[in-house]
Amino acid sequence: MTKREHLLKIGVSGIRGVVGEFLTPALACAFAQAFGTYTGRGRVILGRDTRSSGPMLEHAVTCGLLSVGCDVVQVGVLPTPTIQMYVAATGALGGIALTASHNPPEYNALKLFNEQGQFFNHYERGELIDLFHQGEFTDAGNFELGTISQEFSTPARMHFERVLKCVNRERIRQRNFHAAIDAVNGAGSILTPHFLEHELGCRLEAISVDPTQPFPREAEPTPQSLGDLKELMKRTGAEIGFAQDPDGDRLAVAKPDGTLLDNDEVLALVVDAVLSRMPGNVVVNLTTSSVIDEVAAWHGCKVFRSAVGEANVVERMLAHQAVIGGEGSNGGIIFPTVHFCRDSYTGMAFLLDRMAETGLGITELAARLPKFHRASTKVGFQHGRLAGIIQATEARFPEARADRTDGLKLTFTDGAWLHVRSSNTEPLMRLSVESREADRTQMLLKAGTDILGS
Amino acid sequence: MASLRISQVGVRGVVGRGGITARHVLDFGAAFATFLATEGPVVIARDPRASGLMLREGLVAALLAAGRDVIDLGIASTPVIQHTIRQRQAAGGVSISASHNAAEWNALKFFGPVGTYLTTAEADELLDIYHLRRFYAAPWNKLGQVELDSSAIDRYLDELSEVFHFDQLRQFRVVVDCSNGTSSRILRRLNERFGFSLILINAAMDGRFAHEPSTSARVVGLQLAPLVQPLAADAGFLFDADSDRVAFATELGEPVSEELILPMLSDYLLPRSEGKIVLTNLSTTSLNEEVASWHGGKVVRVPVGRNAAIDALNAHRPEQIALAGEGTGAVMMPQFRFVYDGIATMLTLLEKSAARQQPLSQLVAAMPRYSMLKGEVPLKRHRIPQLLELLATALGEGKINRQDGLRVDLPSGRWGDNAWFHVRVSQTEPFVRVIAEARGAAPQDLFDEVMETTRAHA
Numbered sequence: 001m002t003k004r005e006h007l008l009k010i011g012v013s014g015i016r017g018v019v020g021e022f023l024t025p026a027l028a029c030a031f032a033q034a035f036g037t038y039t040g041r042g043r044v045i046l047g048r049d050t051r052s053s054g055p056m057l058e059h060a061v062t063c064g065l066l067s068v069g070c071d072v073v074q075v076g077v078l079p080t081p082t083i084q085m086y087v088a089a090t091g092a093l094g095g096i097a098l099t100a101s102h103n104p105p106e107y108n109a110l111k112l113f114n115e116q117g118q119f120f121n122h123y124e125r126g127e128l129i130d131l132f133h134q135g136e137f138t139d140a141g142n143f144e145l146g147t148i149s150q151e152f153s154t155p156a157r158m159h160f161e162r163v164l165k166c167v168n169r170e171r172i173r174q175r176n177f178h179a180a181i182d183a184v185n186g187a188g189s190i191l192t193p194h195f196l197e198h199e200l201g202c203r204l205e206a207i208s209v210d211p212t213q214p215f216p217r218e219a220e221p222t223p224q225s226l227g228d229l230k231e232l233m234k235r236t237g238a239e240i241g242f243a244q245d246p247d248g249d250r251l252a253v254a255k256p257d258g259t260l261l262d263n264d265e266v267l268a269l270v271v272d273a274v275l276s277r278m279p280g281n282v283v284v285n286l287t288t289s290s291v292i293d294e295v296a297a298w299h300g301c302k303v304f305r306s307a308v309g310e311a312n313v314v315e316r317m318l319a320h321q322a323v324i325g326g327e328g329s330n331g332g333i334i335f336p337t338v339h340f341c342r343d344s345y346t347g348m349a350f351l352l353d354r355m356a357e358t359g360l361g362i363t364e365l366a367a368r369l370p371k372f373h374r375a376s377t378k379v380g381f382q383h384g385r386l387a388g389i390i391q392a393t394e395a396r397f398p399e400a401r402a403d404r405t406d407g408l409k410l411t412f413t414d415g416a417w418l419h420v421r422s423s424n425t426e427p428l429m430r431l432s433v434e435s436r437e438a439d440r441t442q443m444l445l446k447a448g449t450d451i452l453g454s
Numbered sequence: 455m456a457s458l459r460i461s462q463v464g465v466r467g468v469v470g471r472g473g474i475t476a477r478h479v480l481d482f483g484a485a486f487a488t489f490l491a492t493e494g495p496v497v498i499a500r501d502p503r504a505s506g507l508m509l510r511e512g513l514v515a516a517l518l519a520a521g522r523d524v525i526d527l528g529i530a531s532t533p534v535i536q537h538t539i540r541q542r543q544a545a546g547g548v549s550i551s552a553s554h555n556a557a558e559w560n561a562l563k564f565f566g567p568v569g570t571y572l573t574t575a576e577a578d579e580l581l582d583i584y585h586l587r588r589f590y591a592a593p594w595n596k597l598g599q600v601e602l603d604s605s606a607i608d609r610y611l612d613e614l615s616e617v618f619h620f621d622q623l624r625q626f627r628v629v630v631d632c633s634n635g636t637s638s639r640i641l642r643r644l645n646e647r648f649g650f651s652l653i654l655i656n657a658a659m660d661g662r663f664a665h666e667p668s669t670s671a672r673v674v675g676l677q678l679a680p681l682v683q684p685l686a687a688d689a690g691f692l693f694d695a696d697s698d699r700v701a702f703a704t705e706l707g708e709p710v711s712e713e714l715i716l717p718m719l720s721d722y723l724l725p726r727s728e729g730k731i732v733l734t735n736l737s738t739t740s741l742n743e744e745v746a747s748w749h750g751g752k753v754v755r756v757p758v759g760r761n762a763a764i765d766a767l768n769a770h771r772p773e774q775i776a777l778a779g780e781g782t783g784a785v786m787m788p789q790f791r792f793v794y795d796g797i798a799t800m801l802t803l804l805e806k807s808a809a810r811q812q813p814l815s816q817l818v819a820a821m822p823r824y825s826m827l828k829g830e831v832p833l834k835r836h837r838i839p840q841l842l843e844l845l846a847t848a849l850g851e852g853k854i855n856r857q858d859g860l861r862v863d864l865p866s867g868r869w870g871d872n873a874w875f876h877v878r879v880s881q882t883e884p885f886v887r888v889i890a891e892a893r894g895a896a897p898q899d900l901f902d903e904v905m906e907t908t909r910a911h912a
Binding site: 056148 | 468469470471472475476479480481484503504505507508509511512515516518558591592593594597598599600661
C-alpha cells in the first residue's frame with residue numbers, strides 16, 4: 001500500500017493543505033463562497049497569520065466573499081483568538097482566519113468562525129461542506145457585491161482590554177517580571193511583546209518576533225522545537241518564558257532553567273487561578289491529565305470531558321456553562337470571560353498574575369501540583385484499523401471503564417487511563433496514557449503500543 | 455442577450471447572474487500567468503465599476519499563486535497600464551474594465567510585454583490554456599507579492615508632456631464627460647499638475663454610471679453637448695470607462711460622429727509623419743481613403759478587433775505607420791507608442807485646432823460628408839456562410855473583401871459614390887453587425903436590402 005500524504009484535506013475542520021498545486025486560490029475562493037452563502041450577506045472578518053501564502057489566500061478569500069455579497073473586514077495579521085473575539089464583538093456574521101496553526105509552513109488553512117466567533121459546530125460544518133460540494137453559491141449581482149474595509153488596530157486593543165480586566169494588572173506591573181518570548185515569527189510577533197512589555201510591565205527578552213521572516217523553528221511549541229528559548233532563558237536568567245504557535249492560540253511555558261512545563265500543568269495552573277477567583281464548572285478533553293480534576297477538587301468544582309478539538313471543548317463548555325476549559329494535550333486555554341476560544345494571552349496574564357499574587361516562581365507553582373506520569377506516542381494511520389484496535393484494547397483490559405466519545409478511553413479503578421484515537425488533522429493515531437506511578441505508565445504505554453503495532 | 459463572452463478578446467460579461475463569476479476570474483488569471491513567457495511582474499488596474507474589487511481580488515490571488523509579483527495601479531486607465539508595463543519592464547498586464555459597456559458589465563483585457571494587446575496567435579494560446587485548466591502553481595515559498603504603485607498616472611502624464619506642447623494646449627477651455635470612469639482621476643491630475651482648465655462632469659468614481667460610457671455621438675448628445683456653449687467652452691470630450699476611446703462635440707455644442715476622429719487625425723498627422731500607412735478595420739468610413747489620398751497616404755484595412763490590429767502592426771515596420779485606429783474613437787499613434795489612448799487623441803485634436811488656428815467646428819466642416827447607417831441583428835439562425843454568399847452574389851459587383859465577414863465596396867452608380875457595406879459577426883456580443891456608407895447622402899436602399907437579407911439568415 002502506498003503511503004498517502006495529506007496534502008489536502010477538506011472536511012469538518014475546514015480546508016487545509018499544502019499551498020501550491022493542492023490548496024489553490026480557486027479552492028480557497030470556492031470555500032469562501034460556500035461560507036458566505038452560509039452566513040448570508042453582511043460583514044465577515046478576515047485575518048491571517050504570517051505564512052508566506054497568507055496574502056495570496058487573503059485575496060482569493062476576499063474575492064469569494066465579495067462575489068456572494070459579503071462585506072469583507074480585513075484585519076490583517078492577527079492571532080486567531082483576537083480574530084474570533086472581534087467577530088463576536090462587532091456583530092459580524094462570521095470570520096475566517098487564514099492559518100494552519102501549528103502545521104509546517106508549506107501548509108495553510110481556512111479556520112471558520114460563526115457569528116459568535118466560535119468554531120463551527122458539527123451541524124454548521126456539515127451544512128457548509130454540503131454547500132461547498134453543491135457549488136451553488138449566492139449569485140450577487142453587480143450592485144449587491146460586497147465592499148472591503150480594513151481595521152488593523154482595534155481588534156488587538158479590544159482583546160487585550162478584555163484579558164487585562166480579568167487579572168490584577170497593577171500587581172503584575174509592580175513585579176516588573178523578567179520574561180522571555182518566542183513568537184515563531186508568527187501572528188504574535190508584534191502584539192505579544194507589546195502585551196508583555198507595555199501592558200504587563202515585563203522586562204522582556206524576545207526572539208523570533210519578525211513577522212516578515214519564515215518560521216525559525218518547528219511551528220508547534222514543543223520541548224524539541226524550543227531550544228532557542230531554553231538557551232535564551234539560561235543566558236538571560238528570565239523568570240518565565242512563553243512560546244506561541246504561528247496563530248497565537250497555543251501557549252507553551254518555560255521555567256527559568258529553560259525546561260518546559262507540561263501543557264497539562266500550564267492548564268492546571270490557569271484553572272487554579274481562574275477557579276480561585278470564580279468557582280464553576282471545568283471542561284477539558286479526554287486526553288487531558290487528571291491533574292485538572294485534582295485542582296478543580298481543591299475548589300470544590302466539577303470537571304466534564306469532551307472529544308479532542310477546540311470546537312468540541314467549546315460545545316461542552318457551553319452546555320455546562322463552564323468558567324474555564326481547555327486542552328492540556330495541545331496547550332489550549334479557553335476562558336469564556338474573554339472569549340470562547342483558545343487564547344495564549346489569557347494564559348500569560350493569569351500565570352503572571354498568580355506569580356504576583358503568591359510571590360512564587362513558576363517552578364514552585366508547578367511543584368505544588370499533584371504528580372502524574374504521562375506518556376504518549378503516535379503511529380501512522382491505516383484505514384480500517386481503528387475499530388480493530390479499539391476492540392483489541394478493550395479486550396486486553398476488560399476491568400477498565402470504557403468511554404467511546406472519541407476513539408477509546410479506558411479508565412482504571414486506580415485512576416490510571418489509556419486513550420487511543422485518530423487525529424482530526426493528520427493521518428495519525430495517537431495513544432496517551434497516564435497514572436500516578438512511572439512504572440505503571442510505562443506498562444500501559446507498552447501494552448497500548450503493542451496493540452497499535454500488531 | 456448573452457451575459458458572458460469568453461473569446462480571444464478575453465472574458466467579458468455581466469457580473470453574476472449567469473455572467474462573470476469569481477471562478478472565471480481566477481481561472482483566467484491563472485491561465486494568463488501560465489501563458490506569460492517572460493519573467494517579471496504583471497501590471498493591473500481597474501475602472502471604478504462596483505465589481506472591480508471582486509475581480510481584482512481574484513486576479514491578484516491567481517497571479518500570486520503562480521509566483522507572479524503584481525503591480526496594482528488601483529483605479530487607472532488601460533493606456534496607463536500599457537505604459538507602466540513598458541516602464542517597469544513587466545511581463546504583461548491586465549485591465550479590469552468593460553470599457554464602453556454598462557455598469558453591471560466587466561471584463562479582463564490582457565497585454566503582453568511592452569504593453570501591446572495580444573496577437574491573434576497569443577490570444578488563441580491563452581484561450582487554449584484557459585480551457586485546458588492545467589495552470590502553473592508556484593511552490594508555497596515562491597508566491598508573488600503585491601506592490602501598490604500610485605505614481606503611474608503621474609509618470610503617464612510626464613510622458614504625455616514630452617510628446618505634446620502643453621503650453622499651447624492648456625489655453626483651451628474644455629468640458630469633459632468622464633462617464634464616471636478612469637479619465638476622471640487622470641484629468642484631475644492634469645489640471646493640478648499642468649495648469650489645464652478642464653471642466654469635468656460625471657467625474658464621481660463610485661461605480662455608478664450617469665450614462666452608458668460609450669464614445670458615440672449619441673451619448674455625447676445626452677449630457678455633454680448641451681453644456682458646451684453655456685460654458686463657453688472650445689470643445690466637449692467624452693471618454694469611455696477605461697479611457698482608451700474618445701468622442702467629442704464642437705465649440706457649437708454639436709456632437710461629432712466618432713467615425714470622424716481617425717480621418718481628422720490622419721489629416722493632421724500624415725503630412726508630419728514619415729510613415730504613410732493608416733491602419734484601420736473594415737468597418738470604418740471610406741473618408742479615411744479620401745483623406746489619406748490628400749497626403750499621399752495609404753489605408754490598410756484589417757478585420758475588426760484589437761488582436762487583428764496588433765497582427766497588422768507587427769506585419770509592418772513601425773516607421774511605415776502614420777497612425778492606426780477604429781471608428782469607435784480609439785486611435786493609436788507611433789509618437790505615443792501604439793497605445794489606444796483617448797486622452798492622447800483629445801490632445802492631438804486640440805493640437806490640430808491650435809496649429810490650424812481653427813475651431814473644431816471648422817475642422818469638422820473641412821471633412822467631406824459621408825453618411826453611415828449601422829444596424830445589428832440578433833444571432834439566432836446562424837446561417838452566416840449562406841448569408842455572406844447570398845450578399846456577395848446579389849450585391850457583389852464591387853470589390854469584395856472576406857477577411858472579416860463580407861465587405862463590398864461598390865462601383866459608383868446605383869448606390870451613390872464610394873458606397874460600401876460590411877456584414878460581420880461581433881466578437882463581443884451575439885449580433886451580426888451591418889454597416890452601409892456612401893459619400894454624401896445615406897445609402898438607405900442599400901442598407902435596407904442588406905438588413906433584410908441578414909434578418910432572414912442571422
